[in-house]
Amino acid sequence: MHEYHGAVQIIEHAEDLCRERKxxxxxKIQLLIGEASGYSFDVVKGYFxxxxxxxxxxxxxxxxxxxxxxxxxxxxxxLFPKRLLQYDCPICGTPGIPTxxxxxxxxxxxxxxxxxxxxxxxxxxxxxKDVIEFFDMLAPTWDDDMVHDDEKINAIFDYAGIGPGVDVxxxxxxxxxxxxxxxxRDVNKVTAVDISSEMIRIAxxxxxxxxxxxxxxxxxxxxxxxxxxxxxxYNAFPHFTNPxxxxxxxxxxxxxxxxxxxxxxxSRKQLDSHHSGPARxxxxxxxxxxxxxxxxxxxxxxxxxxxxxxxxxxxGVRKSHTKRx
Numbered sequence: 012m013h014e015y016h017g018a019v020q021i022i023e024h025a026e027d028l029c030r031e032r033k034x035x036x037x038x039k040i041q042l043l044i045g046e047a048s049g050y051s052f053d054v055v056k057g058y059f060x061x062x063x064x065x066x067x068x069x070x071x072x073x074x075x076x077x078x079x080x081x082x083x084x085x086x087x088x089x090l091f092p093k094r095l096l097q098y099d100c101p102i103c104g105t106p107g108i109p110t111x112x113x114x115x116x117x118x119x120x121x122x123x124x125x126x127x128x129x130x131x132x133x134x135x136x137x138x139x140k141d142v143i144e145f146f147d148m149l150a151p152t153w154d155d156d157m158v159h160d161d162e163k164i165n166a167i168f169d170y171a172g173i174g175p176g177v178d179v180x181x182x183x184x185x186x187x188x189x190x191x192x193x194x195x196r197d198v199n200k201v202t203a204v205d206i207s208s209e210m211i212r213i214a215x216x217x218x219x220x221x222x223x224x225x226x227x228x229x230x231x232x233x234x235x236x237x238x239x240x241x242x243x244x245y246n247a248f249p250h251f252t253n254p255x256x257x258x259x260x261x262x263x264x265x266x267x268x269x270x271x272x273x274x275x276x277x278s279r280k281q282l283d284s285h286h287s288g289p290a291r292x293x294x295x296x297x298x299x300x301x302x303x304x305x306x307x308x309x310x311x312x313x314x315x316x317x318x319x320x321x322x323x324x325x326x327g328v329r330k331s332h333t334k335r336x
Contacts, residue, residue, distance in 0.1 A: 082107025
C-alpha cells in the first residue's frame with residue numbers, strides 16, 4: 012500500500028502548487044520516479060486515478076520520467092549513474108557511494124489552469140494530517156462533550172444488523188463511544204480503528220475486554236487478516252477525504268452478505284451547522300443520502316436510506332460478486 016500513500020502525497024503536492032498558482036484544475040502531471048524508489052509507476056497511476064476523484068487532479072493525464080540511481084565518488088566527488096554491475100567512478104575508478112538521487116518520487120512537471128465551472132475545489136479539500144491533529148486535540152474532552160442517545164443508537168444498530176455473535180469493524184471509533192452498546196448486544200468481537208492516536212490511547216485505557224481490540228491506523232491502508240459481518244462508521248463520515256475509495260476499501264473487509272452502515276445521530280442540517288465552526292476545516296460536509304447510496308452501488312445492495320430530523324443512515328449488504336483485493 013505504499014504506492015497508495017505515495018499517490019496521495021503527489022495529489023497533496025499538486026494541490027499546494029495549484030494554491031500558489033491560483034488554479035483549480037491539473038491537466039497534465041509528469042512524475043519523476045527513481046529506479047531505486049521502490050515505486051511501480053503503473054500501480055501509482057492506478058491509485059492516483061482513484062484517489063484524485065473530487066480533487067484538482069481528477070482527470071489529469073499522468074506520465075512518468077524515470078531517474079537513474081546516482082553514485083558519488085568519495086575520492087574525486089564525481090556524480091555518475093549506476094550501470095548494470097558497474098559501480099566504479101568513470102574518472103578515477105574508485106567505487107561509488109549511493110546517493111538519494113534515484114530514490115525519489117515527486118512531481119517533475121505539472122500543467123494546470125483555472126476552470127471556471129469547477130469553482131473553488133481547494134476550498135473543499137481536507138487533509139488526513141489535519142484530521143489527525145484536530146481529533147488528537149479534542150480527544151481529552153471528547154467523552155465530556157458526548158451526547159449519547161440510547162433510542163437513536165438502538166435504531167441505528169437495528170438497521171446495521173448489530174446482534175449476538177457478529178464480528179464488528181468499528182471505523183473512526185474515537186474513544187470507543189459505541190463499545191458498551193456493542194457488548195450489550197452480545198457481539199462476538201469488535202475491531203475498533205481510528206486515525207487519531209490520542210483517541211485510541213484513551214479508548215484502550217477505558218476498556219479491558221478480550222472481545223475488543225483497538226488499533227491506531229488509517230483504515231484505507233490498514234491490513235486486517237479477518238473479514239467482518241458488519242462495519243459501522245458512526246458520526247464520522249464527513250471527515251474522510253475520499254469517500255469512494257473508503258467504501259471500496261471497506262467492501263473488501265466484509266464477508267459476503269456483510270453490511271456497511273454509515274450513520275449520524277442527527278440530521279444533515281444539524282450536522283452541517285455543527286461543522287460550520289472549528290470542524291469546518293476537517294469536514295467535507297455530509298452528502299445527500301441519494302448520492303451516498305450511489306457510491307454504495309458498486310459493492311452493496313442499499314436497503315436502508317434514512318434522512319430525517321432525528322438521524323441519517325445509509326446501509327447496504329455486500330454484493331456476492333465483490334471480490335476481496
